[in-house]
Amino acid sequence: MKEAKCERQIHEGKIPNEMGHSIVRAQTQKTGEFLSMVVNTVNDYLNQTxxxxxxxxxxxxKGYCCDVLSTLxxxxxxxEGGAEACRRLLMQEPFQEARAEKTLYNVYHQCIEEFFMPKKDTWCENSRASYTGVSAIEFYHAVPASLEQLLLPLSAAFLKMREELAHYEASGSSMAPIR
Structure with missing residues (x-):
């Protein structure tokens, strides 16, 4: 009886589960590194453009250009906010698994999904991209080569991160459903 109660408490996050912590911690670290890379890449582009x-x-x-730069x-x-949240979570002891899972959920919606469906509709996702090997991003208008060179490699990285966060959610985490 005590074992069942302990199992339930571990599942509910009331008792730390070291294996779960290490998985969530690793995903939080990887996500933070990814977001930092995105911030550096996009800011480098914006600082030169x-x-x-x-x-x-x-x-x-001109309006489309303004919207593209605003979206970036x-x-x-x-x-940057997501990367900072991940960094702070990783510095805390004890590691707060529930907060980390919520942060990963928020990163998925605010960063990953926003990349594929920007608020200003400056580009959209080619939903067959992962199956066909072509770019995941389709622009509504012709765009300069520098913008394509920025976003097309990023789209592959965002696709990979989206798969990892979706896989992470599907692997039995207590994080709220992503889809």
């Missing part, structure tokens, strides 16, 4: 430089590369509508800034902010 202006509206005028985008339009000089390829004459496109928004993505950088969300990813």
């Amino acid at each position: 202006t509206l005028e430089s985008l339009q000089a590369e390829l004459p496109i509508e 800034r928004r993505m950088a902010v969300f990813c």
